Amino acid sequence: MIDSADGSQESKRRLRNAVIGVGVAQLYAWGVIYYPFSVTGKLIAADLGLSVEAAFAGYSSMLLVSAVFAPWVGRAIDRRGGRVTLAFGTLWAAVALVAAATARGPTGFYLSCALLGVASALVLYDAGFAALVQVAGRQGRRAITYVTFLGGFASTVFWPITAFLSERWGWRATYLVFAAGLIALCLPIYLAALGRAPDVIETAGSADAYGHPDDETPLEGPARRGAFVWFATAVAAHQLVIAGLLIHMIDAMRQAGLTGEQAIIVGMAFGPGQVLARFAEMIWGARFPALVGGRISALLLPPALLFLLSGSMNLMLALCFSAALGMSNGLMTIARGTVALALFGRRGYGAISGDLALASLFSRAAGPLILAYGLERWGLTLSALTCIACGLIGVAAMEFVARIAASQRQERRATIA
Numbered sequence: 001m002i003d004s005a006d007g008s009q010e011s012k013r014r015l016r017n018a019v020i021g022v023g024v025a026q027l028y029a030w031g032v033i034y035y036p037f038s039v040t041g042k043l044i045a046a047d048l049g050l051s052v053e054a055a056f057a058g059y060s061s062m063l064l065v066s067a068v069f070a071p072w073v074g075r076a077i078d079r080r081g082g083r084v085t086l087a088f089g090t091l092w093a094a095v096a097l098v099a100a101a102t103a104r105g106p107t108g109f110y111l112s113c114a115l116l117g118v119a120s121a122l123v124l125y126d127a128g129f130a131a132l133v134q135v136a137g138r139q140g141r142r143a144i145t146y147v148t149f150l151g152g153f154a155s156t157v158f159w160p161i162t163a164f165l166s167e168r169w170g171w172r173a174t175y176l177v178f179a180a181g182l183i184a185l186c187l188p189i190y191l192a193a194l195g196r197a198p199d200v201i202e203t204a205g206s207a208d209a210y211g212h213p214d215d216e217t218p219l220e221g222p223a224r225r226g227a228f229v230w231f232a233t234a235v236a237a238h239q240l241v242i243a244g245l246l247i248h249m250i251d252a253m254r255q256a257g258l259t260g261e262q263a264i265i266v267g268m269a270f271g272p273g274q275v276l277a278r279f280a281e282m283i284w285g286a287r288f289p290a291l292v293g294g295r296i297s298a299l300l301l302p303p304a305l306l307f308l309l310s311g312s313m314n315l316m317l318a319l320c321f322s323a324a325l326g327m328s329n330g331l332m333t334i335a336r337g338t339v340a341l342a343l344f345g346r347r348g349y350g351a352i353s354g355d356l357a358l359a360s361l362f363s364r365a366a367g368p369l370i371l372a373y374g375l376e377r378w379g380l381t382l383s384a385l386t387c388i389a390c391g392l393i394g395v396a397a398m399e400f401v402a403r404i405a406a407s408q409r410q411e412r413r414a415t416i417a
Contacts, residue, residue: 074354082131089122273326
């Protein structure tokens with residue numbers, strides 16, 4: 001499964017526990033922080049006397065707050081380690097969910113969204129990746145892949161759970177149950193699975209290698225800065241489209257000619273698409289440089305979006321669209337962690353991860369607002385063309401990253417020769 005950085009049985013056991021533990025905790029955290037709003041948003045709006053648009057503005061504000069705090073969280077993980085940061089973040093997330101459950105008006109609701117934004121920065125993927133890299137050493141790429149594979153089931157598991165609990169007990173009680181689960185499940189996992197301090201972890205591996213020779217040496221100097229800018233651009237363009245379509249999938253499918261029930265079925269195909277792509281990365285990913293997965297994830301998006309231009313869409317085409325979208329997002333989620341690891345190295349990875357999250361989260365906050373405006377004012381076709389343009393920007397940016405990395409590798413080989 002996963003080998004340790006130093007090969008000892010004890011290190012193997014600790015790494016295996018860390019990967020499984022963080023994977024389960026990420027699945028739960030995504031399921032109770034990020035995904036419930038798709039189910040509870042309208043219920044919250046009706047309960048608090050808000051318009052649906054105002055309620056979803058709270059969701060966008062959560063992402064914006066998360067973006068602002070992400071770089072700080074990444075640097076905190078570099079300094080203090082993932083155990084302290086993620087444990088504290090889990091407690092914070094529980095408090096934020098309690099604040100949401102007890103909100104009695106718009107002020108309390110928006111405050112809880114801000115608290116959830118900080119929680120997202122503290123405990124979701126980018127923070128989890130940074131914590132894993134400290135533990136996994138040279139196995140960082142594989143560890144990230146396993147964790148995202150588990151996390152890919154979050155929507156599949158928690159959308160129906162959220163719907164069931166909200167219908168049975170109401171959205172407030174549902175959020176309280178979720179808060180209790182964070183304390184009972186995630187907090188003990190982080191305290192037990194992420195036990196080593198950063199200075200000890202740094203000695204676990206002797207080199208920055210991640211499963212393929214092309215990933216062994218981080219970029220330096222101007223190449224490093226240029227690659228970061230282009231990679232952040234690729235991630236941001238991709239997330240702008242994905243975030244917008246995930247929130248407005250049902251509306252977009254209705255405009256494409258499907259019924260509401262069919263649109264929900266289409267949305268459910270997104271999760272299996274993610275998991276399928278991550279499973280493929282688990283099986284074959286180590287044979288290729290991390291950048292190959294990043295380039296494939298970017299290249300999958302524009303063709304998937306072409307389905308939206310097919311006029312009156314039938315259910316089979318729509319399922320293919322949703323699954324392809326999920327595959328693209330599944331690979332990009334991995335690439336955010338593994339490509340950054342290959343390009344920039346393990347030291348200071350938390351800071352790099354946080355800076356990338358800043359670009360990604362701003363895009364995820366803007367995407368739903370932009371697509372809502374586009375679907376309302378422009379219709380599906382022009383909105384789809386705008387999404388395709390963003391996808392092509394992501395493809396171009398990822399190709400620039402690949403060229404920069406290849407150029408520096410050639411320079412190093414020439415120097416050695």
